Amino acid sequence: MPHYHVVAAIIQHRGKILCAQKGAGKYSYIDYKYEFPGGKVETGEPLEAALRREVLEEIHLNIHVDELYHTVFHKYPDFSITMAAYLCTTSDVGSLLLEEHIQCQWLSPAELPQLNWAAADLPIAEKLAAAAKNV
Numbered sequence: 241m242p243h244y245h246v247v248a249a250i251i252q253h254r255g256k257i258l259c260a261q262k263g264a265g266k267y268s269y270i271d272y273k274y275e276f277p278g279g280k281v282e283t284g285e286p287l288e289a290a291l292r293r294e295v296l297e298e299i300h301l302n303i304h305v306d307e308l309y310h311t312v313f314h315k316y317p318d319f320s321i322t323m324a325a326y327l328c329t330t331s332d333v334g335s336l337l338l339e340e341h342i343q344c345q346w347l348s349p350a351e352l353p354q355l356n357w358a359a360a361d362l363p364i365a366e367k368l369a370a371a372a373k374n375v
C-alpha cells in the first residue's frame with residue numbers, strides 16, 4: 241500500500257480558518273470531503289516550501305508558514321498518509337482562486353467540527369475547536 245507525506249495549511253485570517261471542499265476523484269471515501277489546502281511533498285523538498293508551493297498552485301494564495309500544529313498518520317483503504325498540518329497566515333485573501341476544490345469556507349475554530357472532513361483531518365479540526373474553547 242503506498243504511503244505519502246502530505247503537508248496541509250491551517251490558514252488563519254481575521255479569526256477564521258480556510259476550509260476547502262474536494263471534488264470527485266479516485267476515492268469515494270474522500271470525494272467531497274473538506275480538507276486543508278496542501279498536498280504531497282516531493283522527494284527532497286523541505287516541508288514548508290512544499291506547503292507554500294501547493295497552496296499557491298491550488299488556491300493562488302501566498303501564505304506565511306508559522307508553526308507545525310499537528311501531525312497525523314492515517315490509513316485509508318488504498319493508501320496511507322503522514323500529514324503535517326501547519327498554522328499559516330496570509331494577507332491577500334482577496335486573490336483566492338480555486339484550481340482543484342469545488343468550494344471553500346472561512347469558519348471560526350468552534351465551527352470546524354460541523355463540516356464533513358476527510359478522516360485524517362478530523363482530529364485536527366477537533367483540536368482547533370477544543371483550543372478555541374479554552375481561550
Ligand SMILES: Nc1nc2c([nH]c(=O)n2[C@H]2C[C@H](O)[C@@H](COP(=O)(O)OP(=O)(O)OP(=O)(O)O)O2)c(=O)[nH]1
Binds near residue numbers: 247323
Ligand atoms: N492537501 C490535503 N490532502 C489531504 C488532507 N487530508 C487528507 O486525507 N488528504 C489526502 C488527500 C490526498 O490523497 C493526499 C494529498 O495529496 P494531493 O492533494 O496531492 O492529492 P491528489 O489526489 O489531489 O493528487 P494526485 O494524487 O492526483 O497527484 O492526502 C488535507 O487536509 N489536505
